[in-house]
Amino acid sequence: xxxxxxxxxxxxxxxxxxxxxxxxxxxxxxxxxxxxxxxxxxxxxxxxxxxxxxxxxxxxxxxxxxxxxxxxxxxxxxxxxxxxxxxxxxxxxxxxxxxxxxxxxxxxxxxxxxxxxxxxxxxxxxxxxxxxxxxxxxxxxxxxxxxxxxxxxxxxxxxxxxxxxxxxxxxxxxxxxxxxxxxxxxxxxxxxxxxxxxxxxxxxxxxxxxxxxxxxxxxxxxxxxxxxxxxxxxxxxxxxxxxxxxxxxxxxxxxxxxxxxxxxxxxxxxxxxxxxxxxxxxxxxxxxxxxxxxxxxxxxxxxxxxxxxxxxxxxxxxxxxxxxxxxxxxxxxxxxxxxxxxxxxxxxxxxxxxxxxxxxxxxxxxxxxxxxxxxxxxxxxxxxxxx
Amino acid sequence: xxxxxxxxxxxxxxxxxxxxxxxxxxxxxxxxxxxxxxxxxxxxxxxxxxxxxxxxxxxxxxxxxxxxxxxxxxxxxxxxxxxxxxxxxxxxxxxxxxxxxxxxxxxxxxxxxxxxxxxxxxxxxxxxxxxxxxxxxxxxxxxxxxxxxxxxxxxxxxxxxxxxxxxxx
Numbered sequence: 001x002x003x004x005x006x007x008x009x010x011x012x013x014x015x016x017x018x019x020x021x022x023x024x025x026x027x028x029x030x031x032x033x034x035x036x037x038x039x040x041x042x043x044x045x046x047x048x049x050x051x052x053x054x055x056x057x058x059x060x061x062x063x064x065x066x067x068x069x070x071x072x073x074x075x076x077x078x079x080x081x082x083x084x085x086x087x088x089x090x091x092x093x094x095x096x097x098x099x100x101x102x103x104x105x106x107x108x109x110x111x112x113x114x115x116x117x118x119x120x121x122x123x124x125x126x127x128x129x130x131x132x133x134x135x136x137x138x139x140x141x142x143x144x145x146x147x148x149x150x151x152x153x154x155x156x157x158x159x160x161x162x163x164x165x166x167x168x169x170x171x172x173x174x175x176x177x178x179x180x181x182x183x184x185x186x187x188x189x190x191x192x193x194x195x196x197x198x199x200x201x202x203x204x205x206x207x208x209x210x211x212x213x214x215x216x217x218x219x220x221x222x223x224x225x226x227x228x229x230x231x232x233x234x235x236x237x238x239x240x241x242x243x244x245x246x247x248x249x250x251x252x253x254x255x256x257x258x259x260x261x262x263x264x265x266x267x268x269x270x271x272x273x274x275x276x277x278x279x280x281x282x283x284x285x286x287x288x289x290x291x292x293x294x295x296x297x298x299x300x301x302x303x304x305x306x307x308x309x310x311x312x313x314x315x316x317x318x319x320x321x322x323x324x325x326x327x328x329x330x331x332x333x334x335x336x337x338x339x340x341x342x343x344x345x346x347x348x349x350x351x352x353x354x355x356x357x358x359x360x361x362x363x364x365x366x367x368x369x370x371x372x373x374x375x376x377x378x379x380x381x382x383x384x385x386x387x
Numbered sequence: 388x389x390x391x392x393x394x395x396x397x398x399x400x401x402x403x404x405x406x407x408x409x410x411x412x413x414x415x416x417x418x419x420x421x422x423x424x425x426x427x428x429x430x431x432x433x434x435x436x437x438x439x440x441x442x443x444x445x446x447x448x449x450x451x452x453x454x455x456x457x458x459x460x461x462x463x464x465x466x467x468x469x470x471x472x473x474x475x476x477x478x479x480x481x482x483x484x485x486x487x488x489x490x491x492x493x494x495x496x497x498x499x500x501x502x503x504x505x506x507x508x509x510x511x512x513x514x515x516x517x518x519x520x521x522x523x524x525x526x527x528x529x530x531x532x533x534x535x536x537x538x539x540x541x542x543x544x545x546x547x548x549x550x551x552x553x554x555x556x
Contacts, residue, residue: 065415086528257484259486260481261482261485264481265473265482267473267474267482302446304438386428386429386432387428
């Protein structure tokens with residue numbers, strides 16, 4: 001039970017080499033093709049949002065399971081915990097947006113003739129934007145850190161108070177996250193189209209984050225099992241991960257459709273503008289998004305046997321992860337990059353660079369402690385779990 | 388003791404129940420039935436009961452419901468009784484989706500209930516006398532087939548000696 005992940009030099013080197021290579025290609029692509037500042041900044045925002053979403057979704061996963069006193073996830077809880085360690089870096093990266101604000105957010109450019117923006121000024125102004133940003137990240141980082149700290153305290157001590165404290169912080173995180181995930185998605189994504197609004201947008205983003213992090217946890221299990229760790233994670237645990245991935249993919253589609261249909265039905269110009277730009281210029285991606293994120297997990301994971309094969313679930317999870325990257329792309333790029341936006345070398349390389357940093361941090365954090373929280377009161381239940 | 392062809396073993400928890408089921412099957416006793424107040428996880432595997440095919444019924448009827456609902460709306464609004472609603476085209480697919488979803492769920496749900504009732508031969512006016520009234524509350528019971536009640540009782544008792552049972556009779 002004291003099994004510890006050994007983050008070998010070889011793994012580090014692979015990640016660093018891939019990252020360096022992609023960074024070089026990225027720089028070359030920027031210098032050669034000169035994509036324009038707004039496209040580069042939009043990419044930064046897209047990847048910030050995607051990888052921050054992975055961390056936050058993982059924290060949400062932990063918090064929900066702890067508040068619900070779930071037993072089954074106990075053996076794999078160190079994986080989402082490790083994923084939340086990316087948040088401080090996401091904070092720094094998000095602060096970088098300050099330098100690209102004028103390229104991304106048209107509301108930062110003072111335009112007195114715009115009556116709509118005058119009305120939204122109380123919320124959408126640069127100082128308040130950054131005050132909110134700091135509040136969100138402080139809350140997320142502090143609360144996830146407290147959850148992690150009490151969890152690692154359980155590795156050495158068997159005092160039940162750490163377990164209870166962890167639960168308390170999970171509850172606080174859920175309340176804080178439920179509010180901030182909505183308002184942060186208004187700030188960072190919805191305000192790209194400052195005239196447009198959608199009241200379901202925050203929940204839509206939340207479920208997207210949760211699905212991506214479920215997919216990533218599954219992939220992480222697959223990777224660690226390939227490397228010979230996590231012997232005690234059995235098909236029963238995979239089954240539950242797959243059930244969550246399956247049903248939250250459906251729920252994501254529900255949110256997607258709820259937003260689409262109400263806007264389509266209401267037919268108000270300030271709302272339909274969002275879908276008109278996306279359907280006019282990016283019709284293929286628009287439907288690919290729906291297909292990858294709904295049809296693939298729905299039919300791929302519908303039978304019991306498919307939910308219990310780790311290799312297959314990881315394959316579907318990888319597709320869903322790409323699908324949700326496309327989903328974020330469709331939220332951000334058409335608004336920030338205009339109709340010239342596309343998926344090219346720039347997008348792919350920058351995502352790989354971010355992914356390498358993210359995986360590096362997750363694996364490094366995993367290697368700092370045993371893979372199982374030894375004194376967790378639910379550990380025995382989780383090891384003997386049958387789904 | 389009345390001459391019966393089964394032995395009943397009583398438990399007050401699901402964990403010893405599962406252990407007992409495994410042990411009894413290892414020692415080749417024939418379990419006629421297991422009664423429990425709620426579904427016990429892992430019991431189906433322990434009894435090696437084949438997976439229920441009810442989800443297949445649900446899927447097939449759900450698909451039929453989806454096609455039927457979507458097709459019907461498409462037919463009504465394009466062929467049978469076209470209406471202009473809010474300036475939308477006659478074939479307004481997004482507007483059909485909620486109803487399609489509801490009918491899919493309705494078909495899947497009702498078909499699964501019906502399939503379950505038919506397969507388990509449940510109909511109104513079925514009389515069932517429970518072995519012990521508490522199996523509807525907090526008792527778990529294993530029924531073991533016994534050609535000769537006395538010898539089976541002895542055998543079962545020795546097999547389950549290490550397991551916490553309430554009563555064996």
